[in-house]
Amino acid sequence: MANSLYDFGMIGLGVMGRNLLLNMADHGFSVIGFDKDAAKNNALETAATPGTTVKGVSELSTMIQLLERPRKVMMLVPAGQPVDDVITSLLPLLEPGDVVIDGGNSHYTDTLRRVQQLREQGIHFMGIGVSGGEQGARTGPSIMPGGDEDAYAKVKPMLEAIAAKVKGVPCVAYLGKEGAGHYVKMVHNGIEYAIMQLISESYTLLKLGAKLNNDQLHEVFKSWNLGSLQSFLVEITADIFLQNDDKTDKRLIDVISDKAGSKGTGKWTSQDAMELPVAVPTIDTAVAMRTISGYKEQRLEAAGIYKAPENTLHAPVDMWIQQVHDALYFATILSYAQGLAMLHEASKDLKMDIPLPEVVKVWRGGCIIRSSLLEVFTQAYQQNADLANILLDKGVAYLIESVEANTRSVVAQAATAGVPVAGLMSALSYFDAFRTGRMATNLIQAQRDYFGAHTYQRIDMPGTFHTEWQHNQ
């Protein structure tokens, strides 16, 4: 490779950058990576498949000089200031027509700003969401590109080669203008938060209601993964229960602290949903539950003050497992429904032209929220590409109706027994509000007009009305 130029460059050779670059090399592309840390450059070259062309360098200018023109460079560095720092270092080294990709979890508004900034210099900037974690990056992630369509054409062959494949179709497609790729990835992560919360609630319900040990929990989740709940998150959950702790004779799950971390993409989804506005209460709840998990000391103090209700979860084991299965299935569909409805609204409101039929296809493989349900949603969007909410699809309605009664039963029993299942409850409440033709919000309108002359509309005639309410009679 002494006199040849490389097809693709990567900045940041951490978990994602290293593995994505090795994936590209395995598909016949010659690749070069830059990291300030020489050890990471060596690790990249050592991990390369024999016969592939992979180089690591410690100088950014060296990497840029060694790239085929127009240059195609991706960065996989932490979101925020590091992305701007990389852009500042890159700009003097690039030429008009070069393509710069941010493959990290950046906020889409930052991506919009960077698209403008680089456009002024004739450089294409693309925000591309990548999902699948370490393993996915190495063997086939789900890829969510947005931005300049001409720039996408330049990297499309490479992205299609490295993406996960479902029925031979690559899990990558052009997902809309400017910040659309990062917007779709943000909502993907919001749905990820919701489903993870729901699975953790199901775990509690199985432990308390059926007294399952870790081996039994493994068996239940393993069998669920063979049926309608088939998904990456259910699959890894089954594995987790079998992992032994290497420091004690316990299972690892039983010694992990219940304080849950987060890097912010779930919170962004909730914040942006409020801005639109679109209701995503199960995602909001999942974010809130991670926050409450951090109140460890207060929770321990409160546990000493408030007596827990008696554990009244005593259904026959097989029946309880089926009921919890159905509740998880119901609420998982509701989580996708909320996230997809948000994308539908954002696509119009933010003028990003996000093609929802393509989004659900891209999520079928490689990503953290991949599941057999994505096939159902793909069919729903084949019927109606502009579906505002997948709950309005007849096929989805049939699935919901089949598990609705068991969901109500589980939520009611959990409430009586004092088991925290806010994710399941929020999904059921969203559903009940969504399927209600006349909500009680007429009273809210009356109150607003009473105290603030905010006006209201009537059901029997057009127009806007205000009433001089008879105060405190």
Ligand SMILES: NC(=O)C1=CN([C@@H]2O[C@H](COP(=O)(O)OP(=O)(O)OC[C@H]3O[C@@H](n4cnc5c(N)ncnc54)[C@H](OP(=O)(O)O)[C@@H]3O)[C@@H](O)[C@H]2O)C=CC1
């Ligand atoms: N891990 C995951 O499962 C997923 C992560 N992502 C996203 O991908 C991005 C990268 O994540 P990940 O690979 O896990 O992170 P890592 O921390 O493993 O790697 C980040 C890399 O960026 C480098 N870096 C940091 N700051 C700079 C800078 N200013 N200039 C140049 N290089 C810099 C680091 O180099 P050094 O350490 O030498 O400073 C490191 O090599 C993030 O946005 C993350 O949210 C997306 C999907 C999944």
Ligand SMILES: O=C(CO)[C@H](O)[C@H](O)COP(=O)(O)O
């Ligand atoms: O993007 C991802 C997967 O698609 C990351 O794994 C995800 O961001 C993890 O988020 P958090 O640390 O907030 O749980």
